[in-house]
Amino acid sequence: MYQLTPxxxxxxxxxxxxxxxxxxxxxxxxxxxxxxxxxxxPEIYFVDQVSSIMEKLSRRFAEKFLRVEQNTQVQFLTLPGEEVKDVLKGTVVIAGVGGIAIHKIVKNLHEQGLLKATRLILGPQRDEQKLEEMLCQMLDSDYKICNVDYRIEERGRTRKLLIFNKK
Structure with missing residues (x-):
């Protein structure tokens, strides 16, 4: 199975x-x-641009996780995050990639008017400070960053998480 890291x-x-x-x-x-x-x-969306990752994840989900009695809708979108064309509501999580990649995704979705999420949880692997500065300026009219400094120790490294809540 899998275990959630901290x-x-x-x-x-x-x-x-x-x-x-x-x-x-x-x-x-x-x-x-x-x-x-x-x-x-009610809905879970998996988004990744690597088709082999998405095929494996979709198969794994169908074999080990899919429950007929559960009403959760699940979609697997194989495309770059910045190319999503749906309105994003709920919680958007972008983690495990660099801050510049996260910025590109958020910027494009924001500029297209698709970013309507209640919360953004961002976990950059690098460029945390630069990402935070760029997003605070860009999202200022719609989102407020939580002022808490979320840092998680993981595998001998301190990882920063940024959380933005819709105003």
Missing amino acids: RLQFIHDHLISGEPVWDFCCDHGIVGLSAYKSGKF
Whole structure:
């Protein structure tokens, strides 16, 4: 199976129950899978541009996680995050990629008017400070960053998480 690392557990604990979850750059899909398993979210979207990752994740989901009795809708989107054409509501999670990649995704979705999420949880692997500065300026009219400095120790490294809530 899988086990949530402290960082992924923190992310899971900050998803908004009863709202959709968007797991961008999902790789193994652990955040989305844990959200699905909990049964607390009406929709789960997995987004990654690597088709082999998405095929494997989709197969794994169908074999080990899909429950007929659960009403959660699940979608697997194989495309770059910045090319999503749906309106994003609920919680958007983008973690495990660089700050510049996260900025590109958020910027494009914001400029297209698709970013309507209640909460953004961002976990850059690098360029945390630069990402925070760029997003605070860009999202200022729509989102407020939580002023708490979320830092999680994981695998001998301190990882920063940024959380933005819709105003």
